[in-house]
Amino acid sequence: MKECLVIGKANVGKTLFVINFAEYLGLDHIEVKISFPNGFSTVKCYSIPQARKELTGLGAHKTRCLQSVHLEIPARKGRKKLKITDTTGLMDTIHQDVEIRRAIAQTLNVLRQTDTIIHMVDAHNLYMSEASALLGEIDYQVVQFAQMRGPYCILANKMDLPGAREGLQLLLRELPGQYVIPISALHKRGFKEVKAFVSRCC
Amino acid sequence: MVIHKGSTTKISFSASKVTYLLEKGEISPVEALDILRRQEEELIFRGEEKSKLLLEQSLEELDALVGLEPVKTLVRELQAFVQVQQLRRLEGLLTEPLVLHMVFMGNPGTGKTTVARILGKILCEMGVLRKGHLVEVERADLVGEYIGHTAQKTREQVKRAFGGILFIDEAYSLARGGERDFGKESIDCLVKAMEDHKDNLILILAGYEGEMRQFLRTNPGLHSRFPIHITFPNYNLEELLEIAELMLRQREYQLDIEASREVAKILKCNIGTVVENPGNARLVRNIIEQAIRRQAVRIVKEENTGRDQLMTITLADIQGGEK
Numbered sequence: 316m317k318e319c320l321v322i323g324k325a326n327v328g329k330t331l332f333v334i335n336f337a338e339y340l341g342l343d344h345i346e347v348k349i350s351f352p353n354g355f356s357t358v359k360c361y362s363i364p365q366a367r368k369e370l371t372g373l374g375a376h377k378t379r380c381l382q383s384v385h386l387e388i389p390a391r392k393g394r395k396k397l398k399i400t401d402t403t404g405l406m407d408t409i410h411q412d413v414e415i416r417r418a419i420a421q422t423l424n425v426l427r428q429t430d431t432i433i434h435m436v437d438a439h440n441l442y443m444s445e446a447s448a449l450l451g452e453i454d455y456q457v458v459q460f461a462q463m464r465g466p467y468c469i470l471a472n473k474m475d476l477p478g479a480r481e482g483l484q485l486l487l488r489e490l491p492g493q494y495v496i497p498i499s500a501l502h503k504r505g506f507k508e509v510k511a512f513v514s515r516c517c
Numbered sequence: 518m519v520i521h522k523g524s525t526t527k528i529s530f531s532a533s534k535v536t537y538l539l540e541k542g543e544i545s546p547v548e549a550l551d552i553l554r555r556q557e558e559e560l561i562f563r564g565e566e567k568s569k570l571l572l573e574q575s576l577e578e579l580d581a582l583v584g585l586e587p588v589k590t591l592v593r594e595l596q597a598f599v600q601v602q603q604l605r606r607l608e609g610l611l612t613e614p615l616v617l618h619m620v621f622m623g624n625p626g627t628g629k630t631t632v633a634r635i636l637g638k639i640l641c642e643m644g645v646l647r648k649g650h651l652v653e654v655e656r657a658d659l660v661g662e663y664i665g666h667t668a669q670k671t672r673e674q675v676k677r678a679f680g681g682i683l684f685i686d687e688a689y690s691l692a693r694g695g696e697r698d699f700g701k702e703s704i705d706c707l708v709k710a711m712e713d714h715k716d717n718l719i720l721i722l723a724g725y726e727g728e729m730r731q732f733l734r735t736n737p738g739l740h741s742r743f744p745i746h747i748t749f750p751n752y753n754l755e756e757l758l759e760i761a762e763l764m765l766r767q768r769e770y771q772l773d774i775e776a777s778r779e780v781a782k783i784l785k786c787n788i789g790t791v792v793e794n795p796g797n798a799r800l801v802r803n804i805i806e807q808a809i810r811r812q813a814v815r816i817v818k819e820e821n822t823g824r825d826q827l828m829t830i831t832l833a834d835i836q837g838g839e840k
């Protein structure tokens with residue numbers, strides 16, 4: 316089964332995306348395999364609303380481990396299976412909390428091995444900030460890294476918020492030639508194109 | 518885009534060292550990912566260089582074959598097609614399924630096996646086949662004598678060919694004997710193997726053009742499973758002479774003028790008259806190998822045989838039979 320890694324800075328909406336995308340594909344509950352940086356792992360079952368409540372939210376670094384969900388995408392012949400993995404938010408600088416540093420190391424480790432990379436950015440935040448701070452330096456690094464790997468796309472999230480359209484324009488100008496899908500993880504907008512993308516990759 | 522040209526961080530670290538430093542808080546995520554990326558680039562570069570070189574060698578080997586222009590063009594098209602499909606997959610674009618089972622049509626001695634062998638190498642270097650070796654079989658290797666024997670024999674050959682090419686010479690002979698013949702069972706078994714091992718096996722059916730076309734017509738299921746058809750043309754006189762020259766050069770022999778005229782004459786006659794086997798490189802090889810043996814008999818009795826004499830084939834060596 317192919318693995319698809321969702322990666323990006325903290326609070327861009329990675330976790331909400333994974334949960335809502337699972338719901339979009341017809342699941343009413345999800346089994347989340349949680350792998351901690353120390354190698355320990357466990358499986359937890361959530362209803363979708365419960366998952367949204369417990370796993371997402373503002374406040375830095377809600378996610379501190381890898382959280383994988385198995386998805387099935389209807390295809391011409393039967394169904395395609397896919398593992399989608401949510402990760403700890405990345406940042407540019409050295410974090411003072413060792414637990415978070417470990418979680419980021421864990422994220423980069425799976426990044427080296429994953430089949431498909433979904434890179435999420437917050438289009439609304441892009442507009443809010445100055446052009447110089449458009450994307451984190453880490454985002455540019457992810458873009459460069461992904462060029463050498465398999466399928467890759469950028470999700471421009473939070474398109475429902477004011478200013479996100481302008482943010483998207485800035486993003487497209489800043490990263491010419493990249494495959495960008497505008498979405499709203501909250502309202503499940505743009506998910507059809509994401510589904511088409513992942514089903515091509517698995 | 519941030520460019521890290523002058524970056525001073527070492528890339529000689531192992532990946533685990535990088536994550537260790539990251540955990541320790543000695544490098545930032547940006548620096549860590551930068552190192553990991555450059556390591557990856559190194560690896561890809563080295564791997565690419567090596568397989569590119571091998572691929573080029575195989576394509577050169579193909580080009581070095583005498584004649585066969587339409588075949589070369591097709592193989593190159595095939596190579597480009599496979600490469601583009603791979604690039605499209607990397608971009609997440611829709612890809613055509615790579616069905617590379619083929620039919621090679623042509624007379625014996627027109628280069629079918631040679632091309633299949635090179636093709637195996639090319640596809641291996643492109644990452645389509647894991648091993649790219651060629652397993653050459655014919656009816657007797659596939660068809661058994663009693664019920665169940667055929668499936669077992671066929672499966673065995675298929676297994677040998679995993680990761681490479683199963684080349685079935687005179688494939689139409691599998692349809693010989695009609696419905697109750699075990700050849701039919703072998704065909705069914707091959708078709709099943711093709712489905713089960715899609716990514717790991719390429720089948721090539723080879724044989725005379727007329728017989729192959731008839732075979733495909735009477736087994737319509739096969740037609741769609743073997744989408745690539747390559748026709749191997751007969752060699753013309755010029756090409757046959759070139760082949761003769763090449764064979765001699767490889768063996769470190771040469772023809773004197775009279776001998777070379779005689780070879781041309783023999784080939785010319787055969788192209789016109791030998792209906793079942795015109796334009797056949799095997800004829801060339803037979804002529805040359807016989808001539809080499811006759812030359813040996815002739816000069817072994819002579820004294821003072823110099824380098825020139827040891828190398829030269831004369832008219833007398835050629836004459837006295839070419840069949």
Ligand SMILES: Nc1nc2c(ncn2[C@@H]2O[C@H](COP(=O)(O)OP(=O)(O)O)[C@@H](O)[C@H]2O)c(=O)[nH]1
Pocket residue numbers: 324325326327328329330331332370371372373376377378404472473474475476498499500501502
């Ligand atoms: N308006 C809006 N808010 C979103 C969207 N996606 C995520 N959020 C909010 O952004 C915050 C961070 O989301 P979360 O999934 O935890 O981010 P993560 O750190 O990338 O996993 C949460 O409060 C989400 O409700 C979106 O498309 N639109």
Ligand SMILES: [Mg+2]
Pocket residue numbers: 329330331370371377378401402404
């Ligand atoms: Mg999260």
